[in-house]
Amino acid sequence: MRTIENYGNLIGRILISIIFLMAGISKISGYDGTVGYMEAMGIPGQLLPLVILTEIAGALAIIVGFKTRIVAFLLAGFTVLSALIFHADFTDQMQSILFMKNIAIAGGFMFLVANGAGYVSIDNGMPKKSN
Template identity: 55%
Template sequence: MNNPALGDAAKLIGRILLALMFVLAGWSKISGYAGTQAYMASAGVPGILLPLVIIVELIGGLMIVVGFKTRLVALALFAFTIVASVLFHMNWAQPMQQLLFMKNLAVAGGFLVLFAAGAGAYSVDKD
């Protein structure tokens, strides 16, 4: 890109957009704790893992927004997103589940790009 400032602004906006879903999901799991545990159990995932899920989504998402340890967190959220997709969105007999799976693949791809590109100048990382 010929304009580094524009590229760094795009990275900032991209980080915010990628992270927003995770921050909001993590936060909503706190207020809907029991319901989320029941949903996880219905998919065969132990509810005891919910605090870890909340930390990954909420703290990981906020780390992406501010650009702290971006490459590492992007890789972790890439893996988290793939695992969540396989566990919760494989019932493709329901078109919405197929759509959610594909959306998650796109988000995972965004995290891979962020891993490769780094956070940019408007971040704690400054890479």
């Protein structure tokens, strides 16, 4: 059972982070379109490099378990803020679903804030081989 706990945390960190890693990468390839969307929502396009850095660096930090509690707290806030800015049109069912998805992801990050990265992580010194 210890194996499930140890590696389940790693798998969970990968799964919750992949959406941010992929989103950050797609924003690079669709940079101009993303700037246009942000500006249409009242957000300055000059913030896009910071958004990309947040998504990619945050995802990688969570995956490897580096400063997990802090990064998870920041990504939870980023995710809630994104939900409020981009998905708060509750008259549109798709936007309501995306809003709730963001809230659920923020909840997952709060589990990381509360419990840390787990066994297979930089925060834990990575698994140590016993002699």
